[in-house]
Amino acid sequence: MAxxxxxxxxxxxxxxLSDDEVAELxxxxxxxxxxxxxAWLAGxxxxxxxxxxxxxxxxxxxxxxNRTFSSIYLRKAAHGATVDEIRRRVRRRESALETSAGxxxxxxxxxxxxRAGAGREIGKAIVDCLExxxxxxxxxxxxxxxxxxxPEAARRLGWSLKRTEHLAYRGLADLRQCLSGKGWTP
Amino acid sequence: MSDxxxxxxxLRHELRQQTEAKGDGAACYRVExxxxxxxxxLARAENRAVVLHIAACASCATAWExxxxxxxxxxVAERAPATSWRRWVPxxxxxxxxxxVALWLWKPAExxxxxxxxxxxxxxxxxxxxxxxxxxxxxxxxxxxxxxGTTYDVRVTTADLTPVAQGLDLSxxxxxxxxxxxxxxxxxxxxxxxxxxxxxxxxxxxxxxxxTRVE
Numbered sequence: 001m002a003x004x005x006x007x008x009x010x011x012x013x014x015x016x017l018s019d020d021e022v023a024e025l026x027x028x029x030x031x032x033x034x035x036x037x038x039a040w041l042a043g044x045x046x047x048x049x050x051x052x053x054x055x056x057x058x059x060x061x062x063x064x065x066n067r068t069f070s071s072i073y074l075r076k077a078a079h080g081a082t083v084d085e086i087r088r089r090v091r092r093r094e095s096a097l098e099t100s101a102g103x104x105x106x107x108x109x110x111x112x113x114x115r116a117g118a119g120r121e122i123g124k125a126i127v128d129c130l131e132x133x134x135x136x137x138x139x140x141x142x143x144x145x146x147x148x149x150x151p152e153a154a155r156r157l158g159w160s161l162k163r164t165e166h167l168a169y170r171g172l173a174d175l176r177q178c179l180s181g182k183g184w185t186p
Numbered sequence: 187m188s189d190x191x192x193x194x195x196x197l198r199h200e201l202r203q204q205t206e207a208k209g210d211g212a213a214c215y216r217v218e219x220x221x222x223x224x225x226x227x228l229a230r231a232e233n234r235a236v237v238l239h240i241a242a243c244a245s246c247a248t249a250w251e252x253x254x255x256x257x258x259x260x261x262v263a264e265r266a267p268a269t270s271w272r273r274w275v276p277x278x279x280x281x282x283x284x285x286x287v288a289l290w291l292w293k294p295a296e297x298x299x300x301x302x303x304x305x306x307x308x309x310x311x312x313x314x315x316x317x318x319x320x321x322x323x324x325x326x327x328x329x330x331x332x333x334x335g336t337t338y339d340v341r342v343t344t345a346d347l348t349p350v351a352q353g354l355d356l357s358x359x360x361x362x363x364x365x366x367x368x369x370x371x372x373x374x375x376x377x378x379x380x381x382x383x384x385x386x387x388x389x390x391x392x393x394x395x396x397x398t399r400v401e
Contacts, residue, residue: 026347036252046345047395050378054341057349058382075256076221083217083249088394090245091308122200123244130241139234142241145198146251156237158230172194 017060025069029053032071032078044085052081122184129178137171144168214246215239224253310381310393313359319399322371325363327379327398332359335386342379344371345397373401 017025026049033049041048056069056077069077126145130138143153154164179185215223215236222228223236240247313328314320327340338356342363343349350371353361363377371377377400381393 022349029347036256038248038252046347047378050343050347050395051380051392053343053347054380057341058339076218079221079249079253079256080217082252083220083245084392086248087214087245088308123202126197126201127242127244135238138241139237142237144194145201146240146247147198147254156226156233172197175197176193 017057025056026053028069028071028074029056029078032074033082036075036078036082038082041082041085041089048078048081048085051084052077055081122179125179125182125184126175129175129182132178133171133174137167137174140164140167141171141175144172213239214243217249220246220249221253224250225257310383310391312396312398314396314398319374319401322368322373322400323365325365325368325400326360327363327396328360329381329393329396330359332383333386337384339382339384340379341382342367342377345376345378347378350377368400371400375400 029052030045030049033045033052037045037048052074056074130142130145133141139157140150140153140159143156144150148156150165150168151161153159153168154161157164159167219228219232219236220240223233226233228236236246236250240250309330309332311330313330320326327342329338329340332338338359338361339352339354340356340361341349341352342361348370351361351363351367359381368377376397378395378397380395382390383392384390
């Protein structure tokens, strides 16, 4: 082991947080991760919580002083650790060409691999068609397809509701036409 | 327009099946930037750049959607919509007057570029045999070494995430857990450990969480 280990055992964190405080922080982190972790990543929830907790403890070691974390801070930590795991999975799949770990795999409980594969194909076609939309329409349609409403998209883009409605409407029409051209009919 | 019509719901569903990034899939935004976008805190131009990126990148889109779902209700900041052109007349006039001055001082606005996805953490792998337990009197964790000059932090917890030990600024890819730190770890129990490496060029990257049984 390196002689430069300046704190081999958890001295600094133990001084900053009592056992009860660590236990409470752990409970809140696990809770935050359970809220953000998609069902298809549930098997990794423990690891994600572990990573989030370690990041928080590291942050605590650095900043000292304030020993409390707001709930929004914990959510961001849980979100960050979850996204790290998602990106890690995507990298693994890209390198190993795995085909079974779809983002929506367990969220939608797809039982049929063939159907899931077809779904990914349509998804790819949608992404390709989105890219062909003019930028304002692409912005509006992307936000609508990512789960938002038109009023929400308008707020996010700083556009009037009427303009956003028009762009989303025309954009979706373009998208359908493009998909039809590729042989898909939503 | 009905934005929750059946076909839109179906398009949403199908889009979520798409899990691959476009192109080489390498250029992604920082998770903090995605969070800020999803919670409506980014400047307009950058927010639009992020939305265009998530149109093509499945993992960033997933991260963005998760942040959107996590944001407290009503947190998405309101942005002033465009209004009648008459309201802009004074502003446009002022802008014209300022344009000449701006020409003297102009420099491109700083646009934050997407960062490249950090793939380097994947090289940190445990060098302990998967099926081998460690003796608590010789509980030395080992992992693959980075380039010359890399330093490491390692943090160890129990399986229920109670901190056990940590080593900071290690110059070698190993860490011996002091037996006294393992007092709360029962024989046969698993410890979790994670390595953060600081590369000589200043980049910092983290491993996955490793599991090791302690006797």
